Amino acid sequence: MRWIYAIHNRLNIFQKVLIANAVLLVVTGVGAAVLAVHVRQLSLVERWLHDQALTVVLMAFLAAGLAVSLGINWVILRVAFLPLFRLREIMDDVRAGQFHARAPAIVGDPDVAAMGSIFNEMLDRLDEYRRATASQVLRALEEERKRIARELHDQTSQVLTSLLIHLDLLKERLGDDAPEDVTRKLAFIRHLTSDTLEEIRRLTFDLRPTILDDLGLVPAVRWYVQNVLEPAGIDVELVADGFNGRLRDEIETALFRIVQEALTNILKHSRATRAQVLLRREPGGVSAEIRDNGVGFNPRQAIPGVGPDPGRGLGLFGMRERAALVGGRIELHSRPGQGTRLRVWIPLDGPAAPADEGGAGKEVAIGHG
Template sequence: MTDASTKFGEMVRNNRLLRPLLSLPIFYRVLIANSLIIFAGATGGTWLASQLNTNSLYPTALVVFVAVGWLVSVALNFVLLQFAFRPLMDLGKVMSRVQAGERSQRAPLTGYDRDADQLALTFNMMLEAINEANRQRATQIMNAMEEERKRIARELHDETSQVLTSLLISLAILEESITTQEARDRIAETRTLAHRTLRAIRNLSIDLRPSALDDLGLLPALRWYIKEYQQKFTIVVDFQAEGFKERLSTEMETALYRIIQESLTNVARHAQAHHVNIALKEDTDAVYATITDDGRGFDLEQVQKLPSSGQERGWGLMGMNERAHLLDGDLTIDSSPGKGTTVRACLPLQETASSDKAIQSEVSV
């Protein structure tokens, strides 16, 4: 809502004459405004015609009178219609901003125009319904993805890994039973290849969905992942956690794990960093995650615009934002070339988020 609209609304609410007039339906406001203009024109015209009837300059004066009367009528009509349609124009501006992508915009209520307020309330309720439908759809998609990741990870761990382990055992037995050195060397090479494949499958299983996240919770899963991450990329990671007396909800643990995992993945792929700090904190209202690296940083706006080289990172950043917003949280990224990157996520605890929504519903009602 603009400053001019705010001042106009305050002026109307404080004016005892304008408030009852502008509280009428739009049809009657326009009807009254035009009736007043016609009445003023007819009255003034009759009086002026009687005055000019005996004047020798009557034709010229009549032309001037008609022109002036027309201009005055247009000006008065413009002013009165501006007053009458100001709430609708404000609503149109909000609609344009929503169409441009500002989904958090809401139509203002005038407090004196029942028709405009009803339109604004309907528009706001429609936006809330669309946002809620999109939120539910995105949540269902995220949950389906996590379930599929879990299924594939379990299958890789339970089936494929066991087959490769059996193959390694068979190769070891075969190596012991063969006396030819050349054959033993070839079997040893095959065992090495099988070991690498087994390790790659286990890493893939962990990346898809670590079993520790479901069985033990967020903190053990993160500690295990960070340990493997440091061994793989030789990047020092300092991890600190504060609070967390009890396990969080499955949705929140998954979101925090994925946000931290994606942040570390971006560090390894793009940042050229040597050190990463991860801080997790839970208080009575929310859980806070901060991931900071000493890498080369990047231009956030530029990365989001890049269609090719920055596309993978752009989708990763979008995924982190989506996970945070689905839980009514916020995620911010601070980065600039040469100064490293800091990712901050704030996810409200479910009870707090539910109570906030209830309060907002009561206020809107």
């Protein structure tokens, strides 16, 4: 059997199909020859007496021969095309959004093995191009966000703050003798200016939180929890462990954006009442885990460009891209009705993941929604 297996691995699909059809022709020819010899051995009387029976036997023999031929053909072709079926499964996985899927080492057909190798090379090149493009886009996006946030903070916010001061001075100068309608309009303008200033500050934080640049990851996440989730009625527990110093800027930015997106999804989609954020600095990297008690979802349906909602899953896709660009990875666990747990791990120096260990300097902040 080994020599048959060795020959099978060396033949391509065309050769296997050619041999399969040749085998069918041989089997059919041998069967027809046996039938012809048997018929010649019958006398004329036997032929006349058994004409009807002979016809039935002939038809049965032909039917059996056809069934055997079709069965042999199916088995041989199934074995011959099995490597193609495996390659097709990988292509379907890639089309469904599993961009990290690769064709395994294919044995049994040299042509299909070459196709699988070329397919993997194409995917690797596309993946490198996609990551390089995503890196440039995200870097440019962060720089643009930082520029706009700086302009809003240094110019627009300063102008609005100055306007509030002048409104207060104007109110003091008018005193208590000012007409009621003027006082009411001044109060309305001041209220509108104050709300606009607060919205500008919120927008500035969303674009590029200065607290992230000034104080680091943990204070920025804490600010976001206290000012976005807790006012919405979500009870959030924030645990930070091992953060005794600052991380590299790209790691802090990537991790904050991932946590921010996860918390935004909790606020918009989960209908959760409780959430937990665990930030840990470990010997070889940093991790963040976000949990909620919300409605959950099916992660297989959160693939951008797939299904009736092409925009679904873009947030998760962006989180995976941000993690991958700094050598990290994301694990997502969710089921309908059972909440969601998302964990991201980013290496500090290399791509290898360490064991799950804790660090020193534990800090716990519990928020009440």
